[in-house]
Amino acid sequence: MTEQGLLASGGHVDLTQLTGGTQNILVRIDTPDDSFVLRRPPLSLRKNSNETMRREARMLSALSRSSVPHPAFRAVCEDVSVLGSAFYIMNAVDGFNPVEGLPELHAHSREMRHEMGLSLVRALSQLGALDPQSLGVFDLGKPDNYLQRQVSRWKAQLLSYDDVEQWDGRSELPGIDRIGKWLDEHRPAQTIPGILHGDAHLGNTLYSFDGSKLAALIDWELTTIGDPLVDLGWLLATWPENAEDFGTGAVGVTPWDGFPSPQELVSAYGELSPRDVRAAEWYGVLGCYKLGIIQEGTYARACAGQVPRDIGENLHERTIWLLERALQWIS
Structure with missing residues (x-):
């Protein structure tokens, strides 16, 4: 330093x-x-x-x-x-993570929580609008046939966990092959390449203490160049359906009342971006599939003693919830 x-x-x-x-x-x-x-x-x-x-x-x-x-x-x-x-x-960013708790100002304002959700969508649309070539990061991904490669890429990732002898989770992953087949059969046309955050959900945000402004998107571990609508789908995969029941794999905030509905997120993104959001549900299913497989990798490492067991088991439960959500959507 x-x-x-x-x-x-x-x-x-x-x-x-x-x-x-x-x-x-x-x-x-x-x-x-x-x-x-x-x-x-x-x-x-x-x-x-x-x-x-x-x-x-x-x-x-x-x-x-x-x-x-x-x-x-x-x-x-x-x-x-x-x-x-x-x-x-x-x-360091002067901000708070809403999943860990809302300040009093935000906890008592339904309108502010609504704008928090829209602020996140706005940031994702801004990110997707950037030209990776002019920013010098185009080589951080392989955008050609990006969507066509997704299922095979993550299916191979899942198969690699078989190398962990202690991993006992594969038989517990509901509909994993059916979801992959559906994604390949309903894949939308490729869009203009752009920058992805790669792990867009409320747990990877910091908000301003004095308002609804998004202070920062954090945790850029999965950033790449591909189809920016994947970030929207990832957000949908982890977004709670309602205030009463977040679900095991959702990334919610308490209180939830006031946050935009999934449909409002899609509509807002569509208004802010020229990208076609009509296939948003497909991207949501892909988000469930991809995130579930990534989380299962941590569970496999936990089975091998490389990660605390409680963390691995929590993520395994989240994976099952995500796959069940994907099955519900494609049905």
């Missing part, structure tokens, strides 16, 4: 490990002059952990030239000998 000009030579720092994620490690760094967040992979590295950190850093750096709310990038260290992995540093 001293070499990068973020800390005076010999300066004092306070370190606080942040909670909320299940994959990567976040540490808040408070200096006499500023506050930062360091992000690195888990101690038990996955095959692509270091490359993922580098990708995140590149994307956040590129987004500094946009209006998309995000944590400001400050520095990246690709030398794995320093901490045992690649890592990067970003500015």
